[in-house]
Amino acid sequence: MVYTVSVMESLIRSDLNEVSTTRISSAQLQNLMDEGYKHVAALALCVERETYLATTKDHPFVKAPGHAVTYIERVPDSDTVWFEDTADVIWEDTVDVLWEEEISPNDFSNKGLTCISPLAVGYVPIVSSGIPQCWFQWGDLIYIEPTPTDRYILRVFYSDSPTRAMSTMATQYPEDLPSEFHPCIPKYAAAMACIRLKRWADVAKFYNQYISLLQAARIAYIKKHPDARASHVMPDEVANA
Amino acid sequence: MAWPKLTASDLETLGRFFLNEDVAKFYTQAEFYRWFSVAASDLAEKAGAVQLVLALETGALVRTVDVSALKVNFVEYVPTTGKPIMLTRIDPLKLGNFPITGTAPQYWYEYGSSIGIEPLPDAVYPIRVYVSDTAKMVLIADADFSSGWSGSGWALGDTAIHTGASSDLTYGTTLTEGSSYTLRLRITGIGTGGTVTPYFGSARGETISSDGYFTQTMTALSGSPSLILTAANDITIEELSLSVEVDYAAAGDQTALEDAWHPLIALFSVIQGLTKNKEAAPVSLLTSMYGAEMAYTKQNIVDIRPDGRDDITYR
Numbered sequence: 001m002v003y004t005v006s007v008m009e010s011l012i013r014s015d016l017n018e019v020s021t022t023r024i025s026s027a028q029l030q031n032l033m034d035e036g037y038k039h040v041a042a043l044a045l046c047v048e049r050e051t052y053l054a055t056t057k058d059h060p061f062v063k064a065p066g067h068a069v070t071y072i073e074r075v076p077d078s079d080t081v082w083f084e085d086t087a088d089v090i091w092e093d094t095v096d097v098l099w100e101e102e103i104s105p106n107d108f109s110n111k112g113l114t115c116i117s118p119l120a121v122g123y124v125p126i127v128s129s130g131i132p133q134c135w136f137q138w139g140d141l142i143y144i145e146p147t148p149t150d151r152y153i154l155r156v157f158y159s160d161s162p163t164r165a166m167s168t169m170a171t172q173y174p175e176d177l178p179s180e181f182h183p184c185i186p187k188y189a190a191a192m193a194c195i196r197l198k199r200w201a202d203v204a205k206f207y208n209q210y211i212s213l214l215q216a217a218r219i220a221y222i223k224k225h226p227d228a229r230a231s232h233v234m235p236d237e238v239a240n241a
Numbered sequence: 242m243a244w245p246k247l248t249a250s251d252l253e254t255l256g257r258f259f260l261n262e263d264v265a266k267f268y269t270q271a272e273f274y275r276w277f278s279v280a281a282s283d284l285a286e287k288a289g290a291v292q293l294v295l296a297l298e299t300g301a302l303v304r305t306v307d308v309s310a311l312k313v314n315f316v317e318y319v320p321t322t323g324k325p326i327m328l329t330r331i332d333p334l335k336l337g338n339f340p341i342t343g344t345a346p347q348y349w350y351e352y353g354s355s356i357g358i359e360p361l362p363d364a365v366y367p368i369r370v371y372v373s374d375t376a377k378m379v380l381i382a383d384a385d386f387s388s389g390w391s392g393s394g395w396a397l398g399d400t401a402i403h404t405g406a407s408s409d410l411t412y413g414t415t416l417t418e419g420s421s422y423t424l425r426l427r428i429t430g431i432g433t434g435g436t437v438t439p440y441f442g443s444a445r446g447e448t449i450s451s452d453g454y455f456t457q458t459m460t461a462l463s464g465s466p467s468l469i470l471t472a473a474n475d476i477t478i479e480e481l482s483l484s485v486e487v488d489y490a491a492a493g494d495q496t497a498l499e500d501a502w503h504p505l506i507a508l509f510s511v512i513q514g515l516t517k518n519k520e521a522a523p524v525s526l527l528t529s530m531y532g533a534e535m536a537y538t539k540q541n542i543v544d545i546r547p548d549g550r551d552d553i554t555y556r
Contacts, residue, residue, distance in 0.1 A: 028258055031242065031254070034244075035255070042538060043537060045541055057452070059452055059453030059454075063454065067541065068541055114547075116547050117545060117547045118315045118317075118545065121317060121326065122324055122326025122327055126324075136547070138371055139291070139292030139293055139294070141454055146324055195259045195527070197261075204526060
């Protein structure tokens with residue numbers, strides 16, 4: 001089923017047994033649905049996006065996009081990386097110009113960076129001096145350890161807010177949310193509408209339904225469950241059969 | 242409604258919808274604004290929702306460094322050469338009792354509105370302080386320097402570019418004396434000898450002399466103080482944001498809290514409204530929803546869950 005605004009309004013009015021727009025107008029329900037759209041994204045971290053960011057030479061911080069950064073990969077950018085020339089007499093040689101260099105993947109491979117506690121800064125064994133290895137997020141900044149000694153490209157995986165309200169879209173559809181989260185929106189809106197109607201038992205009921213749907217979808221679709229190496233191994237009983 | 246962050250007007254519309262009073266009668270606008278301010282403070286205090294990194298310096302032969310924030314979480318020593326290192330948190334009892342190597346900062350403690358550094362700094366050392374701060378109100382989300390700013394020696398547009406001899410970039414709107422401000426700058430294109438120093442009236446911030454992101458919190462001093470950025474040589478201000486510690490007072494006011502927290506501000510106002518209306522049972526219900534959502538959102542976007550070594554091991 002496609003959860004357009006009009007479909008969701010029907011579902012909510014049916015849940016509430018509130019066909020009339022006298023006590024709650026369509027515009028008010030649409031506001032609640034838009035709030036639900038954002039609320040689901042914030043609680044489930046389900047608007048998953050990726051972007052490329054560049055580190056600043058000799059500075060540990062990169063601006064974090066969205067609600068929360070989930071993973072970071074150090075990227076040679078299709079085996080190409082940019083180097084900023086330095087004030088010496090050897091290299092390309094114009095200071096502050098970015099030079100695009102073809103490199104071998106073996107020289108500078110992709111790597112998922114490890115999220116660390118801030119307390120580990122300065123104590124992490126550094127494999128290659130100055131090349132990003134670990135990170136943590138503090139507010140809207142990402143700290144890179146060790147402090148990059150050049151400009152490096154990072155592929156940042158993050159969760160975000162929806163780009164715009166459903167009410168401003170031609171499709172009137174929560175297009176930024178994965179479809180498995182769409183049923184959460186009318187339950188959230190129903191719970192919130194019941195606050196206005198002072199139907200307190202229904203507030204609790206719809207809110208619980210909302211959280212149950214949201215948590216189940218988050219566990220099934222958003223949480224990552226990597227397979228272990230052992231999962232490819234034949235169990236002893238089968239191998240010996 | 243604004244998207245995704247909500248203004249005071251949006252929050253009031255939501256709060257009035259929930260309380261079934263679309264036009265002010267029993268609940269005044271002033272009450273709503275007060276509740277929004279209390280909610281923003283509550284989220285900042287209980288969830289640590291505002292995380293900042295302050296660039297500060299120790300004083301030579303001075304034990305303490307003043308820190309204007311709710312709570313100091315971590316302190317990092319940033320040597321001029323060599324790698325930065327997080328210092329170990331102690332309490333004042335440990336002073337002189339813990340092993341010390343050299344004279345650079347190694348331990349820190351928080352007491353009152355300052356932090357103490359051990360060993361006693363023998364010189365000025367740069368440090369970064371990771372704090373949880375109060376929820377301030379956005380004054381400038383992302384500066385457009387082409388209007389409201391002035392300065393000779395500056396090329397003003399989306400960015401502010403300074404070249405040549407020392408000169409000031411002045412923000413045209415006067416600051417409020419005694420108010421606490423948070424200034425965030427992104428600096429690029431620092432040339433030889435390039436520096437920029439912010440002033441909030443007569444209050445002087447830390448001088449910035451490298452590229453990157455820098456945050457400073459300051460209380461504006463002297464009558465009718467101005468925000469002035471004094472720069473020397475080549476420097477570009479790529480981004481600038483400014484927020485101030487004030488309560489909600491106008492329809493367009495917007496807290497600097499991340500948008501994920503905004504629904505809780507509206508919900509908090511509903512709890513307060515129902516409290517005023519003596520509706521104890523629903524207050525209890527909504528308070529537990531508010532607390533649970535705060536904890537959940539904190540887990541999602543504030544808490545740091547480090548990976549284990551096992552997470553990157555193929556086994």
